[in-house]
Amino acid sequence: MAAHDGRTAEAVTLVQGRRFVVVDNALSPDALAAWREEERAVQHRPTFSSVDPMFDGVAFYADASYASAKAGEEHAGEVTSAVRRGLDALGVTAADNDRFKFWRYGRGSGLDWHDDGSGRGAAYTLYLSGEWRATWGGELELFDCPVGEVPCAEFDVPKDLMNAPVPATSIAPRPNRLVVMVAGTFHRVRKVEAGAGDNLRRSITGFLTP
Ligand SMILES: O=C(O)CCC(=O)C(=O)O
């Protein structure tokens, strides 16, 4: 049975959808500690969302690469091999990509509905917050169907999404949880709630080309 503090060494595949997989306890305790330390040390810069710059709020990011990570080769390898296992589970072939971004979302910030655009084979996010509570928001929500099947998107997203062929899946940003998602999946990051206080939704996100 998986503990819910993110400290169990054994990785657990929690959900396998058609287009996404959720792995809890994705990293060993050592690797998780190293990545958390790195995440806290790097300089993040503010950016407006490219999806809805007016209402998504500001998020903070830092460009990074596994080759130059202070966390070291072994801990970098834990992330990349966990991602690779997720891709294998989904039957997706994607090239390795050394580059990724650290992201921080504070209260009031999110990222509205989007797919990640063409030319991306898959995306992954590994959550690195020290703690996350269910009431703090920041869920990754997705439709587990091709974005083309979501009656979409150009006109009235809130209304059209009511007619999606599947209900949305909601994935809390639980620490040490990895989500791997096939490109062309409609998704959003729900806003972090005021109740999160000063707690940040911290993550690593990478894109992999087919
Ligand atoms: O942080 C997440 O859960 C997903 C982030 C995302 O969708 C993106 O950066 O494009």
Ligand SMILES: [Fe+2]
């Ligand atoms: Fe995305």
